[in-house]
Amino acid sequence: MQNIRYALPLLTIIAGCSGGGVTSTHPFPTDSMNNFVVQQGQSFMVGGQPFRIVGTNNYYMHYASHDMIDSVLDDAKDMGLNTIRVWGFMEGVSHGHTMQPEPGIYTPPAGVKSALEKLDYTVSEAKKRGIRVVIVLTNNWGDFGGMQQYVDWFNGTHHDDFYKDINIKDAYKNYVKHLIEHKNRYTGIINKDEPTILTWELANEPRAQSDNTGELLLNWTKEMSDFVRELAPHQLIALGSEGFFNREGxxxxxxxxxxxxxxxxxxxxxxxxxxxxxxxxxxxGKHNAEEWGTQWIKEHAKAAKKANKPAVLEEYGIGKNEPQNRDFIYHKWTNTAYQAGLAGSMFWILTGTDPDQPNNLYPDYDGFRILNDGGRTAQILTNHSKQMRGVEYSTKDTVYLTYPIDGMKISEPTFTARSYPMPKLGNKITKMQLRIPENDLTVDMVDTNGDGYFEANLVSADIGYGAKTFITVATFAEGERQTDKASVDINRPIKGYEVETKYDFSDRTTQGWQKDGTWQASWNTPAIEVSEKLGKPMLQLNVDWSGKHDWEELKIRNQAVSNFSQHTKMRYTLYVPVNNDDKGGLRPYAALGDGWVKLDADKHRVQVKDLDKVKMGGQYFYKQVVEINLGDLSKKLPDMFVCIVGDKFPLNGSIYIEDIEFLKPVY
Structure with a gap:
């Protein structure tokens, strides 16, 4: 098999394409860290032996306490991870730390701590534990400075000036040179000579939306990778891309x-x-998460093979509160990565202790937190470490109930229960059933499409309304039956919707809505206010869209939406000034702050020439009614973003939002 060439020598793989729960019979080997990892074709090698990355990411290692850093690294080692990806940048000051407070200045000002000291400590402690480090050199996004900070420093106009402006590029190069040639204060080794540093990564998730040919980012990547290669001849270089393709049609x-x-x-x-x-x-916006993600992995493995380069899935995640069986998806994706021959995979995000928190754990801010807590998720990822590192292990058969999931509320009159068995190598499934003990009901499940998913079509009225327990039972040719279960609520069919929470701005306040970030757009001053210019109180957003890009975004946010868990829809009316040539379009969407889940992205994308025009306050406006499906909010924090995106729509002025309404179903 293709993946066998990655197995470590002197260790035996008992079951390569494993199914479920795994018990280790070997401790993880500790890397001596004496040799650099090198690339040979589609593989990595270290000391003449194959090396396959299995790792994680963490964004706070360059400003957290030493104890918090140690906690993450200890858990990473315990889970068998051999790589961690961290931020090697902090343009400006964040969390009381900095790496570059001003262009070309690398010494923290008075009262500000050194983020570089924390990075030094991270590399030093990772080395002791046999964990290699991927260091990212800047950020596409605004967290910890990033590209936009460089653009602001040099009075640029748009994000993509980062890739074009000679002064910005020189400043970036100067910082990169400073970091690569820096001597670690704990090891005494210059970074370019440190085998623990696996990779210099040019940026986190770089995008260049001003040039859809891909030439701008390609040329920048070549220039900067050539520059880094001169400075660091022994270490690997990667871009840090999300992996988007440019395929015609x-x-x-x-x-x-x-x-x-x-x-x-x-x-x-x-x-x-x-x-x-x-x-x-x-x-x-890909809600068939497992299937879409599995194909995404296979597409990259195939493209990398064609280029004779390794491919690494270096970030992946499913929010813990999403309507998905996260454990199943992580198991399926990691198995796919292994079987497809990827050179590595790294989940987002491993966190550890935080003494400032009541439970002593770092908060799950984005919904992707993984803890080394002995739970099923941690065990799946530890098992994957054994796969990728060639550590001997045994397997058992597993089954997942993929829909519905635990805690879900179902309102559809009919729905399909789905299960996915994962037999160990050499075994096979012989029968799949679904049991609902409250009804003393057992139904057969069938793999109708031949895709591994076993399904049973159900009628809510026949099952009965209220709390139910779904148990999927898998019978295999050999061994014991395996089960998975979920507690769900079957609701009566929805007859319609009614407004539960309404923001009408009649008290002349923004009612909790505040300005948030932008992308290739700017706020004017004031950014957000309540206005009656159109005849009634509305939220007025004062913006500057250049009209040069198809994604010029501004966001407003409310972190305390009343009765949030009861809502399933949001609705508002948008008024945007008419331009002379009906030029451009709009593409509004929404997002949940809990996990940053985009909702109805591009569902409402429209060219303004196709919108109704109305005259209000003596001026003509394009009118767009936007209705967003929110899904199941029962486990979500009451944190909502309204995102207004200009699609090559020039405007330096105001847009208006009338009546932001949240609707609940009527049964």
Whole structure:
């Protein structure tokens, strides 16, 4: 098999394409860290032996306490991880730390701590534990400074000036040189000579939406990877891309080049050692998460093989409160990564202790937190470490109830229960059943489509309404039956919707709505206010859209939406000033702050020429009614974003939002 070549010598793989729960019979070997990892074709090698990355990410290692850093690294080692990806940048000051408070200044000002000291400590302690480090050099996003900070420093106009402006590029190069040639204060080793540093990564998730040919980012990547290669001849170099393709004729935004990324060309660059890609289906509006993600992994494995380069799935995640069986998806994706021959996989995000929290744990801010707590999720990821590192292990058969999931509320009159068995190597499934003990009901489940999913079609009225327990039972040719279960609520069919919470701004306040971030757009001053210019109180957003980009975004946010868990829809009316040529379009959507889950992305994308025009306050406006499906909010924090995106729509002025309404179902 293709993946056998990755097995470590002197260790035996008992079951390569494993199914479920695994028990280790060997401790994880500890890397001596004496040799650099090198790329050979589609593989990595260290000391003449195959090396396969299995790791995680953590964004707070460059500002957290030493104890918090140790906690993450101890848990990573215990889970068998051999790599951790961390931020090697902090442009400006964040969390009381900095790496570069001003362009070319690398010493923290008075009262500010050194983020570089924390990075030094991380590398030093990772080395002791046999864990290699991927260091990212800047950020596409605004967290900890990033590209936009460089653009602001040099009075640039748009995000993509980062890739074009000679002064910005020189400042970036100067910082990169400073970091690569820096001597670690704990090890005494210059970074470029440290085998613990696996990879210099040019940026986190770079995009260049101003150029959908991909040339801008490709040329920047070549220039910077060539520059880093001169400074660090022994270490690996990667871009840090999400892995978007640029395939002609494809309508999927992750495949059609709209983000300015051409992954298949980038990985052919001579000083890019491997291709990185990320995987967040829910964030990207792909709600068939497992199937879409599995295909995403296979597409990158295939493209990397064609380029004769390794591919690493370096970030992936499913939010814990999403309507998905996360454990199943992580198991399926990691098995797919292994079987497809990926050179590595790294989940987002391993966290550890935080003494400032009541439960002594770092908070789950984005919903992706993984704890080394002995639970099923941690065990699945530890098992994957054994797969990737060639540690001997045994397997058992497993089954997952993939829909419905525990805690779900079902309102549809009919629905399909789905299960996915994962037999150990050499075994096979012989029968799948679904039991609902409250009804003393057992039904057979059938793999109708031949895709591994076993299904049973159910009628809510026949099952009865209220709390139910769903138990899936898998019978295998050999061994014991395996089960998985979920507690769900079957609700009566929805007859309609009624407004439960309404923001009408009649008290002349913003009622908790505040300005938030932008992307390739700017707020004017004041950014947000309540106005009666159109005849009634509305939320007025004062914005500057250049009209040059198809995604110029501004966001408003409310972190205390009343009765949030009861809502399933949100509705508002948008008024945007008419321009002379009906130029451009709008593409509003919403997002849940709990896990940053995009909702109805591009469902409401429209060219303004196709919208109704209305005259209000003596001026003509495009009118768009936006209704967003929110899904099941029962486990979500009451944190809501309304996101207004201009699609090559020029405007330096005001747009208006009338009556933000949250609706609940009527049964």
């Amino acid at each position: 494809n309508t999927d935004w992750t495949y059609n080049g709209g983000e300015g990324v051409d992954w298949e060309r980038i990985i052919t660059l001579p000083n890019i050692n491997y291709g990185t890609f990320h995987l967040y289906p829910e964030h990207w």
